[in-house]
Amino acid sequence: MADFRIERDSMGEKQIPNAVYYGIQTLRAVENFPISGLKPLPTYVDACLLIKKATAIANGELGCISEDLSRAIVQAADEILAGSLRDQFVVDVYQAGAGTSHHMNVNEVLANRALEILGDEKGNYSRVSPNDHVNYGQSTNDVIPTAIRIGGLLALERTLYPALKGAIAALQAKAGEYQDVVKSGRTHLQDAVPVRMGDTFGAWAQILADHLARLQFAEKDLTVLGLGGSAAGTGMNTHPKYRFRAAEILSTLIDKPLTSAPHLMAAMQSMAPFVAVSSAIRNLAQDLVKISHDLRLMDSGPKTGFNEIQLPPVQPGSSIMPGKYNPVMAEMISQVCFQVMGYDAAIALAAQAGQLELNVMMPMIAYSLIQSLEILGNAIAALTEKGLKGIVVNGDRCRQYAEGSLALVTALNPHIGYLNAAAVAKESLETGKSLRQIVLEKGLMSEADLANVLNLEQMSAMTPAQTEG
Structure with missing residues (x-):
């Protein structure tokens, strides 16, 4: 077997390593875009393969491509979705606008694997074409x-x-x-x-x-x-029922309620x-x-x-x-x-x-x-x-901070007033005395009332309205 095969496109011909499943348009893109070294994400490849599987099924059912081609393309997509040929998606993330390069990479890999499934050789696009069959009724756009x-x-x-x-x-x-x-x-x-x-x-x-x-x-x-x-x-170039059937098949494949857009x-x-x-x-x-x-x-x-x-x-x-x-x-x-x-x-x-x-x-x-x-x-x-x-x-550290916080004075507002509470806080900061000690010394509250107001568990409990739902 030769090491290379010759493939042709509208711009001419190139030698393609016979071991690879991508074709001439992919190779041109690899040569044109040596940008980041980043290849398409596996999930993105999966998405493209699922679309190609759904469209092959729909176009086969509608008679737009033959049943044997439909089955071969679907089998090729399933094999790659299962893990084979994942290294064949090679176009840099930063590439030709709209994604034509990656799209053709997918079309070419599927076409060449489908050819093998049908007992043919890679590159014989007259039998399975990346454009005419895998991409029937579709566009990068x-x-x-x-x-x-x-x-x-x-x-x-x-x-x-x-x-x-x-x-x-x-x-x-x-x-x-x-x-x-x-x-x-x-x-x-x-x-x-x-x-x-x-x-x-x-x-x-x-x-x-x-x-x-x-x-x-x-x-x-x-x-x-x-x-x-x-x-x-x-x-243009699609069967009238294709868009709806393809969306229906894709819905089943990913278990999501997909619909065709009202305005494409x-x-x-x-x-x-x-x-x-x-x-x-x-x-x-x-x-x-x-x-x-x-x-x-x-x-x-x-x-x-x-x-x-x-x-x-x-x-x-x-x-x-x-x-x-x-x-x-x-x-x-x-x-x-x-x-x-x-x-x-x-x-x-x-x-x-x-x-x-x-x-x-x-x-x-x-x-x-x-x-x-x-x-x-x-x-x-x-x-x-x-x-x-x-x-x-x-827990001990949390309790220590909670008990030492000057903000506890907030609970005193309804009982001694904002200005008195602010004065207590200021004196506590300046003298190091506790809030409790200062309030009692000034006779602003009784010891029993103060103990109830400065109850940390009660102060930190969210009200029913705050916890509702």
Whole structure:
């Protein structure tokens, strides 16, 4: 067998290594775009393969391609989805506008594997053509925005949703475990009224649950497909039933209620669904940074910081200071969140950069969106397993801070008035005397009433209205 085969396209011919399954258009793209070394994300490849499988089934059923070609293309897609030939998707993330290079990479690999399934040789495109058969009734312009939608849905279901739900469950468990631990609240990084450690964890759980709901709402935009719009959204060269049947098959393949867009041209031109999902991810990332910073502050010390909690020590923290452990999982997730925010900015810029019938910035949008979903999901899962689940609360330290906080004077406001309470706080800070001692010395309250008002458990308990729902 020769080491090379000759393939031809509209620009001429090239030698293609016979071992590879991609073809001449992929090779041209590899030569043209030696940019980042980043290859298409596996989830994005899966999305493209699922689309090609669905379209092959639909076109076979509708008589647009022969049944034997339909079966061969579907088998090839299934094999690759199962793990074979994954190294054949080789075009750099930063490539020809709209994603034609990656799209043809997928078409060529499927065509050449289908040829083998049919007992033929790679490169015999007169029998199975990347363009005429694998890509029948399709265009980069409707396949790639559909692939971004499917890839986003896959990344949400496979990675981000399970990670978020796991983090919420871990925080809820900690909320129950430490509900009776009282700690000093802090606002402006200054002493504030006491709160329960369990309520702190519970608040974080609620924050993440709210973000999960926002993501699930934004996801709905991804389920409306422009597949079938072909080159410009008019549906040229497609069967009248194709767009609906392809969406129906894809729905079954990914177990999501997908529908064909009411206006295919609009679905092709607007990147708004991706901006909406990216914005929801950025919003989540911003709160995760806040939570990670809280964790680091509360874990600071152990001798010169808050030392209210202990995050699990998972690795040595210094190359020179023995016995040092750092909150590395919290540090990691902040960095991931900053990267996600950067991807969101890039997506927003790319989304407004489309012209007329097409946005040619889709390759970068595809990578940035799916990468954001997956790295954030992986980071949350790692933080949960290596951080949140193993948190230990230092109850004695928390109590010490709560009892020493000048903000306890707030509870005296209804009984001695704001100005008297402020004077008590000032004297306590200047003299070192306790609030209790000063109030009693000044005869502002009885000892029994004061003991009731300065009850930490009572002060830190959330009212029914605050905990409702």
